[in-house]
Amino acid sequence: MGKKHIPLYKIVAADSRSPRDGRFIESVGHYNPHTDPMLITFKEDRVLYWLNNGAQPTETVKSLLRKEGVMMKYRLSKSKVSAEKIEEKMNQFIADKPAKVARAKARKVRQKETKAKKAEAKTEETK
Secondary structure (H helix, E strand, O other), X not given: OEEOOEEOEEEEEOOOOOOOOOOOOEEEEEEEOOOOOOEEEEOHHHHHHHHHOOOOOOHHHHHHHHHHOHHHHHHHHHOOOOXXXXXXXXXXXXXXXXXXXXXXXXXXXXXHHHHHHHHHHHHHHHO
C-alpha cells in the first residue's frame, strides 16, 4: 500500500502457512509512519478477537498495539479483571499518553544533542 518511497502498512490477521505478503484472513488496521504523530488505526474488537483466538502478533505490530493500549486491554481481560477496572485503566492510559509522547520527543532531542557534541569533540580532537 502507499506510493513509491511513501509506504503505508496494512495490519492483517493471516494464516501462518500463507506467504508473508500473500493471502490474509482479515484486515484489522492501518499504520502510517509519515504523519506527525504516526497514524495508527485498529478495529479494536477484531484485534482482541484474533488475540483471544491465539493470533501471535509480530514484534512490530505488538509494539504498535502496546502504544495504542490494546495489549494492556488484552492482558487485563485475560486476567479476569472487571470491566469497570479495565475502563478505568484505559482512561488513565489515554490521559497519560500525551505526557509519554512529550518525554519521548525530549529524549530524542537530547540524544541528537549528545551525538552532535560527540561529533564536534571528535573533529576538534583530530585538528
